[in-house]
Amino acid sequence: MRMKVRGKEIEKIVWELGDPDGRIWGAELIFTDGSSEILDADHPLVAIMRCLWDYFADTAERLEQRIKQEYEIEFDAEI
Numbered sequence: 001m002r003m004k005v006r007g008k009e010i011e012k013i014v015w016e017l018g019d020p021d022g023r024i025w026g027a028e029l030i031f032t033d034g035s036s037e038i039l040d041a042d043h044p045l046v047a048i049m050r051c052l053w054d055y056f057a058d059t060a061e062r063l064e065q066r067i068k069q070e071y072e073i074e075f076d077a078e079i
Contacts, residue, residue, distance in 0.1 A: 005029060005037070015049065024050045 003010045008031045018025040027039040027046055039046050067073055 005031075008033060008035070024053055 011030050011032045014028045014030065015024050016026040016028070017023065024046060025041050027043070027049070029037045029039065031037075041047075041050075
């Protein structure tokens with residue numbers, strides 16, 4: 001899937017994670033022409049990804065708890 005912003009094709013998105021909480025603070029869009037654009041925490045794309053990140057982190061935590069309860073398995077590392 002190719003994504004474009006204002007007619008420029010995105011090569012990759014680099015997410016900036018905050019310390020110590022690990023939440024998404026911002027992003028850098030890197031375009032195929034070598035240019036880039038910084039997105040701050042208030043940008044809608046960053047806000048959407050932050051919500052998805054939190055949702056999947058919560059889902060993984062609940063899944064870990066369910067596995068521990070149902071199968072009595074302990075994890076050595078956090079999910």
